[in-house]
Amino acid sequence: MAFEPYNDVILTRDVPERGLRAGEVGTIVERHVAPRLPEDGYSVEFFDMIGNTVAVVTVPASALRLPTPADRPAVRALSA
DSSP states (O other): OOOOTTOEEEEOSOBGGGTBOTTOEEEEEEEEOOTTSSSOEEEEEEEOTTSOEEEEEEEEGGGEEOOOTTOOOOOOOOOO
């Protein structure tokens, strides 16, 4: 599936090295086409609830999905 720039997406797997968990919402920043790889990659920016960037990661398309009407936002606090 191809995702459009600036659309919101949901992470479908944990990215522990960046402190991200499956279910977090991010915004597509850039699409990376790799002709010899089986799927495209995407740079996705994740924010906290007041708009600060938490992480920008590049993941394969299979690590993302579009939001649906069944999705609800949730908040988790990070321990220091």
